[in-house]
Amino acid sequence: MKGYGHTAATLLFLTGLGILLIAILQALPFGLAPMQVGQAIVAAAPGDTGADNIVTAILLGYRGLDTLGEVTILFVAAAAAGMVLGGASRGGAQAENAGFILHSAAYLLFPFLLVLGAYIVLHGHLTPGGGFQGGAILAAAFFVPVLASPASPFNHRTAMLVEGFAGAAFIMIGLVSLVGSDAFLTPFFGKGEAGALFSAGSLPLLYLAIGLKVGSELAGLMARVSGAEAGA
């Protein structure tokens, strides 16, 4: 039978792939972190950027341009998804409102999610988290009410405005660095006092822009997908 042959071939391939990967990982001892550059960054990052969170220092201080590219990829994916879904489902049958419990909880959670998201975005250079994580929480704050009552309109226009301005702000902050004959996206404002909210130069501003952009983008994307499903 053809189906069994296909499955057997797949399993054989996966077994071989697994053995290959195990063989490769044998040469990669666990817990020793063979890469040298990481330790160099850990040693240099506090002096270079003033950020307590070294991951943030890498993401915004050393690899700011990559992060701009990453945000651009997210924007392109969201734009493509919006283009694919289009306005195809407008006027379709809307899903029913969720029950009383989900409905009340969604609006009860809204302010708390906003505060948590804003906190995580603004403390991205001090504590775990940052613009992407906080942005996802902000998106959830705006998306959960849409789930609870699908009939409530999601304001795509405002989301797009916030997204556009946040993206422009990221690039503007990068351009400001050029004024002082630094490279694009070099942190400025000085390092400040380590551990303070206003420290690490322009990194918190960059994370704020990323948080707003990611939040509005994800919320708009999810609202679009759920709207398309309701109308399908």
Added chain:
Amino acid sequence: MSTGAVLYAGAIGLFLIGCYAMVAERHLIRNILGLVLVESGVNLLLVAVGFRENAAAPILKAGQSAGMMVDPLPQALVLTAIVIGFGVLALALALVVRVHQAYGTLDTREVARLMRVEREASGPGAAGPRAGAKS
């Protein structure tokens, strides 16, 4: 088993399960879930490689100098990978929604059969793939 063996086995396992779902399953949503599993496996592997014994998270606490910390570079790369993975997932799901709107099924063979029927019905030289479909 040591922690490292468990983490590596988990990463390889996730990767292989995801590969299986992508290759052998016929349901489009399951294929996409396979892609997500492969991503998770690769991310787990990257973070696990950066681990150091008895090291702290790469976040400075007040009054602490940069001592023994896990490698922060894979963590930053994985953060990027997660975000891009989300973008890919969203786009794939949007395409799946459109496939379901156009063909009414998510079975890959069924979709392929319907596309073949459609191509033969339209004949050579006729208008290409039906644009917009009925939505």
